[in-house]
Amino acid sequence: MLSLHGVSVGYGDAPAVLTDISVTVRPGRVLALTGSSGAGKTTLLHAMAGLLRPRDGSVTVDGKPLRDRDHAVEHRIVLIPQDNGLAPILTAAENLQVALTADGATPPEARQQTAATLDLLGLCGQANQLVEELSGGQQQRTAVARGLALRGDVLLADEVTSELDAGNRQRILNLLHDEARRGAAVVFATHDPEVAAACEAELHLLEGRAEIVRG
Incomplete structure (x- = not known):
């Protein structure tokens, strides 16, 4: 608590x-x-x-x-920052996978959890796009997806x-x-x-x- x-x-x-x-x-x-x-x-x-x-x-x-x-x-304790905190030169999926792997997930687990969470945010079609290519709203949803995937x-x-x-x-x-x-x-x-x-x-x-x- x-x-x-x-x-x-x-x-x-x-x-x-x-x-x-x-x-x-x-x-x-x-x-x-x-x-x-x-x-x-x-x-x-x-x-x-x-x-x-x-x-x-x-x-x-x-x-x-x-x-x-x-x-x-x-x-x-997971923080989803206002400025999204994403790496712009990585794809939406890579941003989640890096965070999940650092949190202890195996690469297959990270890929599976990434796909499932991006789907929840309606971002399946943007998974392989660089963050810098996404709209502001899509970047915001990607940051939320990363935070949710970590299950804090x-x-x-x-x-x-x-x-x-x-x-x-x-x-x-x-x-x-x-x-x-x-x-x-x-x-x-x-x-x-x-x-x-x-x-x-x-x-x-x-x-x-x-x-x-x-x-």
């Missing part, structure tokens, strides 16, 4: 972006992380993912302090529907709920109120603070 206790985070010597944030990310649920642009959604996800060390308070996983990103990966215990998704049409937004929302039903804890940063309303709980960021709106 991933928990934040009185966490304050910021960058360099600048004032803290977020102050005194406490929340527990619960298995089997989708938590919507909302707030205006610049409210700190990405900053909070980075703290949850072990990419940003808190100035105050603590981030714990299974009751122990989260040390860094490597420690988060060991505890199967905690899945952090940062604005992963921002470039998608209504049909694909709903497809991804359904898949995130499928992950929760599998037992994962899901945090979904979104500026879309309809998407947020479809989640079991909502944490809203405003002026550096956080408020549980639902759940």
Whole structure:
């Protein structure tokens, strides 16, 4: 279980972006992380993912302090970043296969899981295209596919529907709920109120603070 206790985070010597944030990310649920642009959604996800060390308070996983990103990966905390984080000179399929192989899958397992997950995202036809040849929406769906393929215990998704049409937004929302039903804890940063309303709980960021709106 991933928990934040009185966490304050910021960058360099600048004032803290977020102050005194406490929340527990619960298995089997989708938590919507909302707030205006610049409210700190990405900053909070980075703290949850072990990419940003808190100035105050603590981030714990299974009751122990989260040390860094490597420690988060060991505890199967998967981050789907807003900028997709894909290698542009690899194909969509290769991006998934590299991640799965690094996670311990055999090459045949990685190929099988890649094909199945790309199919879930409607990307079978783009499997062998270079990422740099894909549209923004296709790249976003490829990044989601990679995150889903890793089957994390905690899945952090940062604005992963921002470039998608209504049909694909709903497809991804359904898949995130499928992950929760599998037992994962899901945090979904979104500026879309309809998407947020479809989640079991909502944490809203405003002026550096956080408020549980639902759940």
